[in-house]
């Protein structure tokens with residue numbers, strides 16, 4: 624297993640964001656972490672990157688408990704902007720190159736070109752879609768075993784979403800990397816997910832292999848997710 628959460632509870636003050644969650648992620652797979660707003664998706668990713676720590680339970684990456692040391696091997700695309708406005712795309716690449724020993728500069732410029740981004744344009748002049756693309760360039764250019772993408776499609780138009788999905792498939796190393804995509808927009812990642820995890824109110828309410836779901840139950844991820852959510856809401 625490349626990532627393991629065992630009995631993890633995370634609270635912010637009195638509020639529980641994750642409730643005794645056990646989840647294992649294998650290497651070489653793309654996982655969709657799906658759930659409505661506030662369900663605990665970002666918290667799960669932050670625990671894996673060591674940005675927050677559990678109140679109880681353990682989180683490990685590559686068999687090592689998550690600390691600053693192991694989190695160096697995790698590339699994390701946050702929902703927030705990760706740029707300096709006065710930098711150009713090229714300068715951001717230089718900056719990442721100086722910060723991360725695993726950063727592949729050549730790959731970054733290749734991705735930049737593929738996403739039709741200019742290396743010379745200042746970040747503040749970029750459209751929201753192009754900022755989103757640049758975030759992905761910087762994240763995917765890292766040669767790391769774990770890649771976490773938090774809402775990589777938010778605010779982007781369908782064409783950009785499509786190009787992002789294509790570059791994900793082209794640039795992920797399926798031999799070595801584990802990818803987790805947290806999103807509430809299922810359509811986009813439906814074709815590329817190997818496994819899907821549904822989360823609601825801090826609880827894991829379902830975890831399925833996507834192929835099995837399609838072959839044995841004849842369900843799309845979207846159908847499965849909707850019925851899993853509906854059943855859960857009935858219980859509450």
Ligand SMILES: Nc1ncnc2c1ncn2[C@@H]1O[C@H](COP(=O)(O)OP(=O)(O)OP(=O)(O)O)[C@@H](O)[C@H]1O
Pocket residue numbers: 635636638639640658659660661662663664665666667807
């Ligand atoms: N820093 C924080 N302080 C207090 N409460 C927080 C904090 N971060 C998250 N929460 C709460 O924890 C719960 C889970 O939030 P989280 O951001 O993990 O959900 P999410 O599924 O990523 O949601 P979204 O899709 O809106 O980003 C929510 O109830 C949220 O309000």
